Amino acid sequence: xxxxxxxxxxxxxxxxxxxxxxxxxxxxxxxxxxxxxxxxxxxxxxxxxxxxxxxxxxxxxxxxxxxxxxxxxxxxxxxxxxxxxxxxxxxxxxxxxxxxxxxxxxxxxxxxx
Amino acid sequence: xxxxxxxxxxxxxxxxxxxxxxxxxxxxxxxxxxxxxxxxxxxxxxxxxxxxxxxxxxxxxxxxxxxxxxxxxxxxxxxxxxxxxxxxxxxxxxxxxxxxxxxxxxxxxxxxx
Numbered sequence: 512x513x514x515x516x517x518x519x520x521x522x523x524x525x526x527x528x529x530x531x532x533x534x535x536x537x538x539x540x541x542x543x544x545x546x547x548x549x550x551x552x553x554x555x556x557x558x559x560x561x562x563x564x565x566x567x568x569x570x571x572x573x574x575x576x577x578x579x580x581x582x583x584x585x586x587x588x589x590x591x592x593x594x595x596x597x598x599x600x601x602x603x604x605x606x607x608x609x610x611x612x613x614x615x616x617x618x619x620x621x622x623x624x
Numbered sequence: 625x626x627x628x629x630x631x632x633x634x635x636x637x638x639x640x641x642x643x644x645x646x647x648x649x650x651x652x653x654x655x656x657x658x659x660x661x662x663x664x665x666x667x668x669x670x671x672x673x674x675x676x677x678x679x680x681x682x683x684x685x686x687x688x689x690x691x692x693x694x695x696x697x698x699x700x701x702x703x704x705x706x707x708x709x710x711x712x713x714x715x716x717x718x719x720x721x722x723x724x725x726x727x728x729x730x731x732x733x734x735x736x737x
Contacts, residue, residue, distance in 0.1 A: 540654070589729040
């Protein structure tokens with residue numbers, strides 16, 4: 512099976528840019544995490560329906576939950592108007608964050624206005 | 625007034641990395657857009673409560689809605705566990721996308737699994 516990547520996103524990969532991938536809970540709409548995708552990570556996500564990313568620190572592909580068991584079943588994929596960001600709607604098993612929290616966005620910044 | 629940026633995010637800026645900023649509708653929880661922030665953009669956002677970003681294509685700061693009128697009033701800011709992504713909950717005037725769409729994520733990719 513050939514996976515076709517939209518041209519706008521291919522342009523990013525061709526210029527060596529990773530795309531930002533947002534994982535959002537499909538039921539609660541909570542934003543769970545942001546990670547990065549190269550061409551292979553996106554292709555695998557489309558093909559398998561499991562959230563798969565590129566680790567900038569480890570410089571390798573990782574399937575979310577591969578070691579923790581906290582997998583992401585992807586139910587919807589969309590991308591933005593300039594092709595540098597992807598939105599995944601997911602069914603998240605357990606916490607999305609390596610800390611055990613449901614979401615990685617658990618630190619606040621106070622507004623000063 | 626001095627705006628303090630969390631150390632985890634300062635590390636990103638110190639290494640020359642922009643942080644990814646997700647804007648989410650505070651009421652509907654729809655993910656509206658993803659843009660980029662340098663230190664100045666984040667500082668301005670915290671100080672003014674208006675979504676302010678760094679344009680990678682124009683290499684300059686921009687206040688969302690400055691020209692279109694489709695401003696973003698920021699009501700909550702959080703950041704993720706590795707400090708490379710920020711989540712803004714916003715009251716969005718009009719469409720967040722330059723196309724006029726409410727969200728920039730209006731293009732679908734079909735899953736193959």
